[in-house]
Amino acid sequence: MTDEIFDDLKGIEGPRNVQIRNPALIERLVDTGDKIVDKHSKEMPDPDVLDELERMDGFYSKVYNEVMLAASNINFDEQDIATFVRAKASHDLVGKQAKVLGIYSGCLAQLLTERNALQGKRTTIHLDGEGYAFDYLFYFARVLDTVILENFKGDEILAHVGNFGGRADTLVCNGINGYSCLLSVGSYNGRVNKAIAIDVEGSATLMSSGSDRGYVSQVLGISLKGNASLSNCAKTYGFVEQIIGVGITDASDNLSEICTLDDGAGAVNQILAVDINGSGTLNNTGNKKSFRHYEFKSYGQWNLQRSYRQRAGKSNSFTFSGRKN
Structure with missing residues (x-):
């Protein structure tokens, strides 16, 4: 994968x-x-x-x-x-x-x-912070191609990028220590192709991606520590094609509050979650219009595979199967 x-x-x-x-x-x-x-x-x-x-x-x-x-x-x-x-x-x-x-x-x-x-x-900005701090680095940048930031400390790094009708191709944060990294990218009528967080420690990583009529093709979080990671995505008519969380630990409310609000709800095509540990995972995620497909493996103390599909003009179908580790 x-x-x-x-x-x-x-x-x-x-x-x-x-x-x-x-x-x-x-x-x-x-x-x-x-x-x-x-x-x-x-x-x-x-x-x-x-x-x-x-x-x-x-x-x-x-x-x-x-x-x-x-x-x-x-x-x-x-x-x-x-x-x-x-x-x-x-x-x-x-x-x-x-x-x-x-x-x-x-x-x-x-x-x-x-x-x-x-x-x-095309422009690629690839920086290694070598442990230096820079809060709000590239804050609200509206138009970017590829930005890769590694080994920085700081809050809200690459937050609100590609908003307000803006666009970005690939945004990567690797080895970041700080809260709200990649917060609300591709929102407010903005478009982002990929938003990727790897080995990030801090709450609200990738939170609110693709919200408020925004669009993100792929939201990916790997080896994250912190509450509410990948939460609140695709709200208020936003759309995210795919949300992937792998190895999110020591936290609560991850992948929660996605596509909520029956009036003004957004949509997500697919959610994949692997090795997600902590309380409140997927809490209040989804409504009757929200999802086409999502799957889970090693969610908390369970192995789960789950799908939730909407059939046009008919009630949603829901299947659930799992076994305890």
Whole structure:
């Protein structure tokens, strides 16, 4: 299964080493980011409040347009983004200042992606944080191709990517320590192909993927520790083709609250769960319209195979079989 999942990642180069080739360029990127943080932190909406989260669409657009203008004569590439991230890693900003810095990093990634697209090139940003911290890295980035982040510490890394009509191809977080990694990707009319979390420790990993009229083809979590991982996906007319959880331990409420809300419910084609341990797994997941198929193996103390199918114009069919280990 995993061989097929990672076929699209074959041929991608390893993470960028930090090499300061042009100190003056990096200094300009850092200086521009500092000015953006100072200017916009106080006016930033609160993404944790629903009404204000919806205002993030306009706020991000405003900041992005300003970054695009300020960086119009700065020619930077993936290596320069890696150097910028290292330069600002383990910063002492908190609250909205830290979030705006994260948004700025997302604007840089999007700007590079769109510049490369004009030349017919795809953009792969592959960074190894080597244990450094960077909360909100690439926060709310609207347009990305492939981003792979490894060995970072930080909360809400790659959160809200591809939202508000945006898009991203492949988002990978590997070896991350922090909560809400890959939170709410491909939501609010956005589209994401694959969102993948591997060896992530922290609650709410991949939570709310493909919600609010958003779309995600595949949501995959492997070796996760933390409550509510892969939960609340495909809500409010959202759609996720496939949700896969493998080896989720020491936690509760994983794969819960998926496709809830009878009015405005979303949909999922398939859920696969393997070696999920903890209470509340699949709690309140699904409604009478939600699923076409889901399967389980080694769920808690049981081996289960389960399907839940909707037949057009007829009542749902439900089958369940299992044996205790």
